[in-house]
Amino acid sequence: MKRIAAVVGLVALVAEPAQAQLVTRAAVGPAVPDVENRIDLTRSSAGYTYFNRAGADLAQHDAAVSACMVEASRMRQPDDNGAAGAAAAGGLLGALVVGVMQGAMNGMHERRGVAANVENCMVVNGWRVVRLDETEGKALDALEQAELHAALAEHVGAAQPKGEVIRVYDNDAVRGETVLIGRSGDLDKVSLSLQAQPPEGATPPPGRKGPQAPRTARPPRALKAEEVAVTAGDALITVRLTGMAEQGGRTLFFTRQGPAPDIQPWEQDGRPALFAVALPTRGAVRGDRTRAMTQTFSVPPGRWRLSAVNVGQYITHFCLGNSGFEVRDGEAVYTGAFDLSGEQLRPDMTVRDDLLAPASPAAVAGVRHRAAQWSYGDKEQCQGAYLYALDLTPQTEKAVEAAAPEVTGADTPVVVVETTASSTLQ
Structure with missing residues (x-):
């Protein structure tokens, strides 16, 4: 069975059935999408997809995916499924059963959130999301990790990538129709770019833990x-x-x-x-x-x-x-x-x-x-x-459309934001 690389120390990503497909912005200019085609930051794109940036090689692709996996691993989906109340009504056995269900739900939402955040990170850093047709996508999806990794070499840097470009960076968060926040959306299929990553080096470097705010x-x-x-x-x-x-x-x-x-x-x-x-x-x-x-x-x-x-x-x-x-x-x-x-x-x-x-x-x-x-x-x-x-x-x-920020590595120094409020950045 093909190994799916662990996403920065989190559980392995597995595909989940999608209730509705997400159709994202095409690369043919920044036309305003309708409600059905709006960008959704809470979910990754549906279908068999991979990341592409014209002129990039496979090593640059892997480094970018790895850095985005590190960033995605820092994010957490809130536990808001209300399991605590159900457990209280069911006694010790009810608490055990609900606890198992809650763990499964939390794990599912974490996997969905990681997939969405890796894609968000790649897009911001100048990569495009390309979707293959069902036949070609299934063929690549069936490959073992090493074979899939080799097969993507000819795709990740193509100026005219094979498949349909379905998402690019376009300062999407500034638009009112963009879905900025909410429960993690459906995970249709794990990105081929993620599946192609080797499991080695999946553990993120420890972050800097500064002193507590006075x-x-x-x-x-x-x-x-x-x-x-x-x-x-x-x-x-x-x-x-x-x-x-x-x-x-x-x-x-x-x-x-x-x-x-x-x-x-x-x-x-x-x-x-x-x-x-x-x-x-x-x-x-x-x-x-x-x-x-x-x-x-x-x-x-x-x-x-x-x-x-x-x-x-x-x-x-x-x-x-x-x-x-x-x-x-x-x-x-x-x-x-x-x-x-x-x-x-x-x-x-x-x-x-x-x-x-x-x-x-x-x-x-x-x-x-x-x-x-x-x-x-x-x-x-x-x-x-x-x-x-x-x-x-x-x-x-601004004389031109918003450009994607410069690509950064996992070791780039960053600022830690802290607050004591329960519903704020921590």
Whole structure:
């Protein structure tokens, strides 16, 4: 029986029946997909697929897959199947049975999540997903690992790959129709590129475990109107979220860049490096389906990035490429207004006159916000449920479509994001 390589120390990937196939973006330009063809970060593409990048050789393909397997191994699918309540109702035997079922379900979702995240990582790093037809795909799928590995040599670097290009990087996370988060989707078939990997070297290198964050570095809460003021050594960041009832509870996480890619800023200054803004779950008045929230935070100056988005226990981390802005000592910066129900997540940077409450100290002092100047390219150590990249650079400043970030290896230094909240990045 053909051996399927272990995915970075996790259980071996096995194919699961798909209830519905995912048809992803074709490589023929960035045409806006309909609902059926939208990108879904929670699942890998259906069918017999492999990864391709024009001009790449098999060694580069294997190195990229291995690095993405390491990144995918850091991610975890939340346990939200409600087994604990069922176990309590069934006594000791019920707890045992439910525990076995829960373990199987968790394992299934981990396998699905790993497959999705490997594909997400490869796409962000400039690789294309190519799907073969059923006949040719089955023939390759039946090969032993070494034979399959050799057979892919002529496919992975072809400028015109054999099969249909069904997914490429196109800054998908910025579009409203993209599925960013949720329970892991169906795993139809394991990628041929993954099956071709030898089992040796599947264990990821140990990650850096820094010190625990001190109490002084806990995420700040949003300021009340009477507390908003600009003080020496601090800065103000104001974020506005809007959306509909179905987006209620969705949260954006902002993190501060450290002095080095693998060092948290609080390791040197003991100050906060993360804050979060959540869209309200209730409307302003009964029956109102619209939601809005504007919050201001007093934070240390530095470079702040939009790092992740979450709903409930699920976190999608833009660790492979995120966007940020500089905040200087004593100034007030407006990140823009994010419409979580809009066509794009990219913020409206129009600075509102009523960002500060009229009676707030900052307003009385005549403090004016300036619009954040977003730039792209920061990277962090991946964590949460799903990984991807998000470019928020204003379109008016871009002459070309968003390009995939530079390919990085497994040993590239990264920034660790930490927080104490149960539903936030950990």
